Structure formats: structure tokens, C-alpha cells
Amino acid sequence: MISIIVPVFRNAGSALELVRLLRLQELPNDSTLEIIMVDDGSGDDSTSRLQQHEDEHVRLIALPRNMGRSAARNAGAYHAQGKFLVFIDCDCRPEGQRFLSTHLEVLRGGCVASLGPVVAPEGDDAFWSRYQNEASARRARQHARGIFYSGSTANFAVHADAYRQCNGFDPRYIAYGFEDRDLLVRLSHMGRLGWCPEARITHLDALTLPGVLEKMRTAAGTSAELFSHDHLEAYRSLGYAELDVRLHPWLSPIATLTKPLLGAAPVVDRLLGQPWIPYRLFKPIVKALVAIAYMQGTTLASPGPAPRAT
Known part of the structure; x- marks a missing residue:
């Protein structure tokens, strides 16, 4: 089983669209999928909206207060039943229907974890789209040079056993930044981190x-x-x-x-x-x-x- 953890904070509509697209993913015959949405104490109508879409494949974990991305992801992973964990932010979209399959190939090929590009919408030539794509290309080059902790956990797959063995995301990282790099450094001590260029996600956040x-x-x-x-x-x-x-x-x-x-x-x-x-x-x-x-x-x-x- 593959467990996908989607942290949500006051963005229920975007999360539900992501869930819809994840349901369309093509999986190997020996794999099943569960999606765990984690409402990180949104304090609005997000919990009730997300609850309406729970079923045998989609579950909701509602945190009583906002605890930050690290704690929210850990909460989802704690309840996950899959052998493999995939983390994706709710303002991101997988490109193509083999996004999960290509991550899975990397993990089954001997890597502890798999990272992929986070890019702007295709065809968008605006400043921030170009800037974001250059940043993604830079992460890929850094990874190729052996800086395996340069990627983003907005597009990240990992063996569940390895994730739990290293205690997941460090909950001390409450504010923005570096919680992903910290986890990747610790995972890199446990085994090889792969880069999967085919497992691309589009980042939809409007930057200023x-x-x-x-x-x-x-x-x-x-x-x-x-x-x-x-x-x-x-x-x-x-x-x-x-x-x-x-x-x-x-x-x-x-x-x-x-x-x-x-x-x-x-x-x-x-x-x-x-x-x-x-x-x-x-x-x-x-x-x-x-x-x-x-x-x-x-x-x-x-x-x-x-x-x-x-």
C-alpha cells in the first residue's frame, strides 16, 4: 500500500482537487492507495468540508490546533498503513498519471527515499514561474553533485520504516523553512536518496x-x-x-x-x-x-x- 499525506491549512478546496487527481493515478497491480488529509487546525470550515469526502480510500485527521507542517505531516504518517509514504502539499498537482509509479520504482530500486521536481505550470513564462523552474533545476544539479538534502518534501516519497526509524519530521521546526532539509540529511545517513525527474509536480501558489x-x-x-x-x-x-x-x-x-x-x-x-x-x-x-x-x-x-x- 502507498499512503499519501496531504497537510491542509485553510485550503480545503485545493486539497480536494488534489485528492481527485491522486485517485486517477495508475498504480502497479500489487499496490493500493490511501490518502490521508491532515487539517492542521484550520479553524474554519475546512474540517467539515474534508469530512464529506472521506471513504475507504480517503481519511481525515483533524488536529485540534495549528501545529505546523512538521507536526501535521507526522500526524498523517502515524496513522498511515502503507509500506511507502508520499508527501505532497495541497497547492501542488502531480503531472501525469504515473507520478506515484515512478516514485515507487525508485524506492523499489534500493533507495530509502525519492525526490522529484517542483515546477511552475507548463507554458507559464511569468517571472516567478521562470524563477521557480530555475530553482528546481538548481536542486537537481545539487543532488547530482551529492547534496542529497537539497530537494523539497513537497514532492517526496519514502519507505515508511525508514521514516519512522529516524522519527520523521522534527517537530521543533514550527516556523517556515528547513524542516525538509533536516529530515533529508538524517535520511541520507540511512541510505541512498534518489532523484526522480519523471515524478514532477506543479506548484500553484501565487508568489509575490x-x-x-x-x-x-x-x-x-x-x-x-x-x-x-x-x-x-x-x-x-x-x-x-x-x-x-x-x-x-x-x-x-x-x-x-x-x-x-x-x-x-x-x-x-x-x-x-x-x-x-x-x-x-x-x-x-x-x-x-x-x-x-x-x-x-x-x-x-x-x-x-x-x-x-x-
Whole structure:
């Protein structure tokens, strides 16, 4: 059996469309499918809407309060009955009907886990679509170079035994960022992580520059501090350490001087939506603002990394 875990937070309609598409997947004759939706304390009508679509193949786990993506995914995995676990975010869509089968081939071929590309909708040439596709291609290149923790668990399959043996996602990662990299580092110590280019998913989230900068600033806080504390070499190999004021205090004056530049984000964001704006012109500007936002996030005070639960 293959168990698919879909965390949901105030996005029931998108989750139900994903479930519909997952039901259409072509599976090997010896495989069955269960889909576990985890309502992460949405506090709206999501639970009742999702409950209406439960049946023998689709189950709902409703958490009493919002606990974050790590805890929500772990809750789904705890109730999963499958030999293989697949994680996919509810704002993503599998491309083609062999998405699950190709992940399964990688797992049955000797890999502990399988990762695949997260791309923009096909044919979309907007700025953020191109930016996202380049990021996905970069993850694939990093994986090929041996940085096996560079992928995204928005498109991720794993042997259930291995997932449970390494205690799944670390629930200390409550804020955005790095919970996937942390899990992948730990899994890479248990066996080979495969990259499955055929198992592609489309990411439908509408990105904005202010939103992206806020995510980077958030990720650079407690999440990055946890990750760098536990996996410093991995943190360095991914490139984030170069922007971390906690590791490089000499960056502090640069962070102070560049902080006002983030105020230009709304203006730049409006320009990004103009079709006549050359992508090559604004890509370095966006990358610079993303780096500044991350650097700013590392200057925020935090209580320090909590001990890992045993």
C-alpha cells in the first residue's frame, strides 16, 4: 500500500482537487492507495468540508490546533498503513498519471527515499514561474553533485520504516523553512536518496516578492538556527551560511546598511508583473533582495535551539 499525506491549512478546496487527481493515478497491480488529509487546525470550515469526502480510500485527521507542517505531516504518517509514504502539499498537482509509479520504482530500486521536481505550470513564462523552474533545476544539479538534502518534501516519497526509524519530521521546526532539509540529511545517513525527474509536480501558489522575502526572513530565524546547529556542514554546502550574521558577525553592518532596500519590494513586485520587463534585468535584483531578507532574519533574537527530542 502507498499512503499519501496531504497537510491542509485553510485550503480545503485545493486539497480536494488534489485528492481527485491522486485517485486517477495508475498504480502497479500489487499496490493500493490511501490518502490521508491532515487539517492542521484550520479553524474554519475546512474540517467539515474534508469530512464529506472521506471513504475507504480517503481519511481525515483533524488536529485540534495549528501545529505546523512538521507536526501535521507526522500526524498523517502515524496513522498511515502503507509500506511507502508520499508527501505532497495541497497547492501542488502531480503531472501525469504515473507520478506515484515512478516514485515507487525508485524506492523499489534500493533507495530509502525519492525526490522529484517542483515546477511552475507548463507554458507559464511569468517571472516567478521562470524563477521557480530555475530553482528546481538548481536542486537537481545539487543532488547530482551529492547534496542529497537539497530537494523539497513537497514532492517526496519514502519507505515508511525508514521514516519512522529516524522519527520523521522534527517537530521543533514550527516556523517556515528547513524542516525538509533536516529530515533529508538524517535520511541520507540511512541510505541512498534518489532523484526522480519523471515524478514532477506543479506548484500553484501565487508568489509575490513581499511574500517571498517574508518567508526567507522567517526561515532565517529559528528554523535556520536549528538546522545550522544540528547540520552545520550541510548548512554551509547549501550556501545559507554565507549570509548568516550569527556565524559571521562582520556581516552585521552590511545587514544594517542594506535593510532599507527591502522597502522597494512592493514597487519591484509591481514591475515584475509587466511582460515588457526583461527577466535577466530583474532576476539579480530579486536575488539580492532575497539575500538581504535572509540576512535580516539571521539578526533577529531567538532563544536558541531547543534540544532534539529522543
